[in-house]
Amino acid sequence: MAEPEFGEQTIDDSVPKVRDAADVTVDVETDVLIAGGGGTGLVAALAAADRTDGMVTVLEKSHRLGGNTSLSTGMIPAAGTRFQREAGINETPADMARDILEKNDYEADEAMVEHLCTESTNLIHWLVDDWDITLQFVDDFTYPQHSTYRMHAPDGRNGENLIEELGERIEATDNIELLLHTPVRQLVADGDTVVGAVAGETHEEVIGAQKVILATDGFAGNRRMVERHCGQISDALYFGSDGNTGDGIRWGAALDAELACMDSYQGHATVVQGTGALSTYAVIMNGGFLVNEAGNRFGNEAKGYSALAIDVVEQADSVAYEIFDERIFEKLEGEFDDFDEAVELGSYLSAPDIETLATELGCDPAATADALESYNDAIRDGKPDSVGRSDGRSVLEPPFYGATVTGSLFHTQGGLVVDEHGRVRKSEGGVVENLYAGGGTAVGVSGHGAGGYLSGNGLTTALGLGRLAGVHAASSIDD
Structure with a gap:
């Protein structure tokens, strides 16, 4: 049998993931080596550069920076920031932690959730104050089950x-070296201690490093791993970064790292079929709803776009129909780049009445009209509607807008277990020396499956663990 292609391996494949330091010759050295140039890797690099004058090297295997962070809204949840206080919101990290844990039925590591929520305050202030990153407080809508803005x-x-802004700061920082088209292929270890990596697209080099941070994201783009660990969503559209091939998770596992929640992932319920654009969930949380081909409601949209993704995939042809009105269209236009892109691509149809819209979309006109009437009546009566939804609703009035959407897989949430500094933990206790992980490479805070994902959990671990790992790695470099 031929060896699996790079990126299509599973944890159990025999393809070498770690090279013995005694069997290689170091070609070049750095102080902190970061595998991956997405949100985790870029934040880790800036955090490390804050703490050392030594060289920080970021290796990105694709031709551009970004990973899953670039595909997201970029909205970072944080509690206790001055921006909240300026908006009159007095929230503590414990409040944010409670929302996360209640969403995943307390399946996530409570101590890590609380730690990252506390870190979220420092993260936001550090990004804005130390690196002049543009962040604006969002106080015009909330995602499902966030108790406040x-x-x-x-x-x-x-x-x-x-x-883009993180990349600009990286380029302007003298002791950060950024290399694109440079995939990390294997780790190099001296016994149980990581001492570098083998990297390169066409010509491989051995890079010696005092510390290595894995920021290679999860495995949602690796069909074999998805089928093995997240079979429920394996046939859905993949809407994540091409780099999500599980590399860092496999390397860590080869060093006896502990794994957790490998069945956890973030799905999305409203990717537009045909155009491939993301219809931002703000459409739903401002009052839109979904019906299936028969014109019937089938799931409570307020449980979140990740949990609802499976409900959409289970409908005929794995599609649903998003229904909203002109008020929502005008409110979102110009506010969300995702929405504007979807509009430009012709994702939305409009009609003066619901029956005409349903006919154009391809769902049953009479049943869709009944669903709309029932939805509006429940709002006017102040009662939960037919699917039990009571949050984020508004009476919809003509003219109407709609799109055909499908459920998708964005990224996985299971991975390497890390400690409070982002150091990779071993399955039998202790840590893998000199090895850190964050983002999709590390286990997230969403528990198991898709239902525990609370909007923003991905960036909470990506940027939060990125900063923690960068700070600790640089601070513990041998002089």
């Missing part, structure tokens, strides 16, 4: 803008 967003509420 706590999102801090880049321009356009678009992760690409956040990545």
